[in-house]
Amino acid sequence: DTGVSQNPRHKITKRGQNVTFRCDPISEHNRLYWYRQTLGQGPEFLTYFQNEAQLEKSRLLSDRFSAERPKGSFSTLEIQRTEQGDSAMYLCASSLEGRPDTQYFGPGTRLTVL
Amino acid sequence: DQQVKQNSPSLSVQEGRISILNCDYTNSMFDYFLWYKKYPAEGPTFLISISSIKDKNEDGRFTVFLNKSAKHLSLHIVPSQPGDSAVYFCAASAYQGGSEKLVFGKGTKLTVNP
Numbered sequence: 001d002t003g004v005s006q007n008p009r010h011k012i013t014k015r016g017q018n019v020t021f022r023c024d025p026i027s028e029h030n031r032l033y034w035y036r037q038t039l040g041q042g043p044e045f046l047t048y049f050q051n052e053a054q055l056e057k058s059r060l061l062s063d064r065f066s067a068e069r070p071k072g073s074f075s076t077l078e079i080q081r082t083e084q085g086d087s088a089m090y091l092c093a094s095s096l097e098g099r100p101d102t103q104y105f106g107p108g109t110r111l112t113v114l
Numbered sequence: 115d116q117q118v119k120q121n122s123p124s125l126s127v128q129e130g131r132i133s134i135l136n137c138d139y140t141n142s143m144f145d146y147f148l149w150y151k152k153y154p155a156e157g158p159t160f161l162i163s164i165s166s167i168k169d170k171n172e173d174g175r176f177t178v179f180l181n182k183s184a185k186h187l188s189l190h191i192v193p194s195q196p197g198d199s200a201v202y203f204c205a206a207s208a209y210q211g212g213s214e215k216l217v218f219g220k221g222t223k224l225t226v227n228p
Contacts, residue, residue: 005156006157034168041220042218042220044218045216048214048215052138056215079178091158100146101148104160105150
């Protein structure tokens with residue numbers, strides 16, 4: 001079990017560019033979550049999937065953000081036309097359905113928008 | 115509005131003594147609570163959890179207490195060790211309501227002095 005992995009670990013981009021992050025969950029976990037953490041705050045929920053179905057999206061997830069989990073395994077989070085306010089740590093977590101005590105996090109992707 | 119509050123941004127204790135981290139919540143739908151530890155540049159690491167049907171859960175040096183009437187929980191670490199120095203996040207979910215997304219507090223930075 002290699003845990004949840006995220007790539008890249010760091011991304012620096014210019015305002016207006018598009019960026020895409022990848023998350024590989026723990027293999028037997030059918031739920032996958034995206035959170036965002038800014039300085040001095042706790043992680044904030046963005047969206048989650050059960051297998052390939054996106055079941056819930058936060059109002060924080062503007063129309064510039066899109067997430068997919070095409071085959072129920074890895075997931076991607078894309079941000080279009082990045083803004084400086086998008087600078088944050090983007091965290092992915094996975095869990096087994098019905099087991100909230102199994103929600104484990106990856107190391108995160110640190111996004112800096114210049 | 116913050117549904118999960120950690121009112122102490124920081125806590126400093128001596129090695130070998132008890133560390134007590136506190137957390138309050140406002141949403142009565144929350145029925146599952148978790149504590150995570152986070153080191154800089156890493157994702158949160160799961161520590162311990164408790165269901166609302168219990169008032170105490172213990173795992174080694176870590177014990178979580180839940181007071182539902184006061185909407186308050188606490189994490190006790192005994193004895194504290196320098197390696198425990200990290201930011202601790204309290205998180206809650208409305209698990210029985212079908213939502214396993216986590217709502218986090220802002221965290222408490224624990225420093226354990228040798």
